[in-house]
Amino acid sequence: MTAMQSEKLLGKFSFRRGVHPPHRKDLSQSCPVQEIRLRAGQRVVIPMSQHIGAPCQPTVEVKQQVTAGQEVGSCEAFVSAPVHSPVAGTVVEVSPQPAAAGTKVLSAVIEVAEDQTNGRPWKQKKENQDLHAYDSAAIVAAIRRAGLVGQGGAAFPTAVKLMPNEKKPVDTVLINGCECEPYLTSDQRLMIEAAGPMVDGLRLALRASGARRGIIAIEDNKPEAINEVMTAIRDIDELQLAICRTKYPQGGERQLIKAVLDRVVPTGGLPLDVGVVVVNAATASAIYWACVEGRPLTERIVTVTGRGIKQPGNFRLPVGMLLSDLLEVCGGLTADAAKVLLGGPMMGPATGRLDIPILKGTSGITVLSRDEVAREAEKACIRCGRCVDHCPLKLVPTRIAQAVKARSIDIALEYDLLACIECGCCAYVCPSKIPLVQYMKSGKVMAKNLSIK
Numbered sequence: 001m002t003a004m005q006s007e008k009l010l011g012k013f014s015f016r017r018g019v020h021p022p023h024r025k026d027l028s029q030s031c032p033v034q035e036i037r038l039r040a041g042q043r044v045v046i047p048m049s050q051h052i053g054a055p056c057q058p059t060v061e062v063k064q065q066v067t068a069g070q071e072v073g074s075c076e077a078f079v080s081a082p083v084h085s086p087v088a089g090t091v092v093e094v095s096p097q098p099a100a101a102g103t104k105v106l107s108a109v110i111e112v113a114e115d116q117t118n119g120r121p122w123k124q125k126k127e128n129q130d131l132h133a134y135d136s137a138a139i140v141a142a143i144r145r146a147g148l149v150g151q152g153g154a155a156f157p158t159a160v161k162l163m164p165n166e167k168k169p170v171d172t173v174l175i176n177g178c179e180c181e182p183y184l185t186s187d188q189r190l191m192i193e194a195a196g197p198m199v200d201g202l203r204l205a206l207r208a209s210g211a212r213r214g215i216i217a218i219e220d221n222k223p224e225a226i227n228e229v230m231t232a233i234r235d236i237d238e239l240q241l242a243i244c245r246t247k248y249p250q251g252g253e254r255q256l257i258k259a260v261l262d263r264v265v266p267t268g269g270l271p272l273d274v275g276v277v278v279v280n281a282a283t284a285s286a287i288y289w290a291c292v293e294g295r296p297l298t299e300r301i302v303t304v305t306g307r308g309i310k311q312p313g314n315f316r317l318p319v320g321m322l323l324s325d326l327l328e329v330c331g332g333l334t335a336d337a338a339k340v341l342l343g344g345p346m347m348g349p350a351t352g353r354l355d356i357p358i359l360k361g362t363s364g365i366t367v368l369s370r371d372e373v374a375r376e377a378e379k380a381c382i383r384c385g386r387c388v389d390h391c392p393l394k395l396v397p398t399r400i401a402q403a404v405k406a407r408s409i410d411i412a413l414e415y416d417l418l419a420c421i422e423c424g425c426c427a428y429v430c431p432s433k434i435p436l437v438q439y440m441k442s443g444k445v446m447a448k449n450l451s452i453k
């Protein structure tokens, strides 16, 4: 290791507890990102709500022509993010459309006017860009206009995260390049193929938030990404690289902050409470393009993987593309495909329908085969304590699950149900195959319903 490298490299970090599921990244990690272009007549569906916060209201009408990048929904609320059309075409419907959770969400349906040709460049930075020309207000405004949200899955509006807060100053922006979910490789490929824009996105995030230090955290099972990022930050004083041991859920915000900075985010609090903002790797890249080109978030990289898909890979595609169209590009499902997950196997919810759109926060689609999902029946708890030993938040999952089962939500809340991040570690290690995360999720719904009454 050179002297420069040792200055830039921050230790080998980890957190306590968690699990080590098989990575299964080999299916797609060597697949360069392919760009998907839509054909004339295909449709995209743009939901008005694909972020945490207030939903947008449509700003277009049926039969209206739209251009690629045009805003089709907006909202004045502080916590929200506008939505845009990824294609030039005609609005054919503004109506509730099927969404992942089995519900319907008000959406603009747009028919593509002409075969899409070349996409916009995303791998190389633009030449002669002076990032000092952008002040905090300009960066936050550009991010908000572009509709940026966390692309790691949480979909929290990025402008809200980065807006300076006098009461809670930020000293560090952490780029989350851990991608700890098994199977998924979209961030890994982004860092390998397009580290430059991501790194400048981090520099812009520092300027926006007022932080002085930027750290990019990557798990040690991604050596190629580590090399590319190390090269990209070589001459940038305020940036460092933190290598994290591969462990799930290393990419959880709390686990990452504890591991890299040894700071504890209080229960019910935010990273901001300990002077940190965490931004996903793909979001950092989108910050760069939003600032230097005014580019809205209308494209993203998605991993399509699992033994139930014929041609796994990583794809850069229009947000709003239908899942069924995407699976067709990948050769379709195998004969023994059994379950389609929106995300990875630890946290990704299953979907029974394929006529739903890819959203800003969809980082991967995992299709599991029949033998992978063969589930043993739930048995009684044997009080082995494994779920407790592996919970990264030191919760007592078995007690919470029992309380939820008995509909004793007050007891579940006493055991800190609301602190659960639904990471799935407890269910993964449970020898009795108790669907502990399902109990956490339904317990939270019950608690919410109680608080509404």
Ligand code: SF4
Binding pocket: 390, 391, 392, 393, 394, 395, 396, 397, 419, 420, 421, 422, 423, 424, 425, 426, 427, 436, 437, 440
């Ligand atoms: S209780 Fe929640 S946070 Fe703890 S392991 Fe289970 S899902 Fe993860």
Ligand code: SF4
Binding pocket: 380, 381, 382, 383, 384, 385, 386, 387, 388, 397, 398, 426, 429, 430, 431, 432, 433, 434
């Ligand atoms: S891991 Fe499963 S069987 Fe063991 S204590 Fe927890 S819930 Fe019970």
